[in-house]
Amino acid sequence: MTFNPNDSLAWAGRFKNRDKKALAEAIDFFGPDVQRLVRRILSGTGSAEDVEECVSDVFMAAWSGISRYEPERASFRTWLFLLAKYKALDLRRKLLRRGGTGEAAASRATSNEISAEQEVLSRETASELIGCVQQMGEPDRSLFLRRYFLYESLDQLAQTFSLSKRAVESRLYRCRTLIKQALGLSESQGKETQHGQRHEN
Incomplete structure (x- = not known):
């Protein structure tokens, strides 16, 4: 049976079964879109290395937290995007704090964060x-x-x-x-x- 990459239940099942090949395939299939989202949220605050590290954290969070995924609530893709959003926003806040608390940093935080x-x-x-x-x-x-x-x-x-x-x-x-x-x-x-x-x- 051919694996359908748009099948949320299939991804969830493979993750729950600890199929390491599934993790690599998910990164290949969803990675570019997740990376674009993370890059957009970190715009002006993070480096390319920060983006890559955040994307990696997203997929590891999905791998370790698959038991919390509710397929009746959202597709696997949407769930990944939610994880990416949380991870990127948390990292953005850390980077802004690390960069100082001056007016420029405060202005960037106000204009870019939700x-x-x-x-x-x-x-x-x-x-x-x-x-x-x-x-x-x-x-x-x-x-x-x-x-x-x-x-x-x-x-x-x-x-x-x-x-x-x-x-x-x-x-x-x-x-x-x-x-x-x-x-x-x-x-x-x-x-x-x-x-x-x-x-x-």
Whole structure:
């Protein structure tokens, strides 16, 4: 039987069975996309070596933490991207602290890192968030994932989906509102996020 690299259950089963060949194949198959995400998050703060080390950490975290993977919640690919996002954000914070606490470093942190609410959405309620996103129609689902999981800019999204930048912002705001309602987040948090979005690139 031919192995399907898009089969999440197959990857999970091979990882759980400690198939070392599966780890090498996952790095080959998913590695370039994971690397692009990590590089985007570490932009301006990390070296090429930092990116490579972070990518390696992502796959080792997947290998050692496969028991926590829930295929009913997300594809194996999406799960890897979540791991990459967490690892890269943690490393970015460490690199910024190591680089000093001056105004320049603080400015980079403010302009490039996701807001506190988005961190809560992605880390504390990750499985619930993914469930909400999977229920979205297109193009909203892809817009949300590519903006908040892959860190694509509003201009990139507008070009890719043949929408105006204002239309992209409107759709993303509606998505965030629906998710906040589904997850029971406060209205005050929503206002803070809406205000923050006005300064996004």
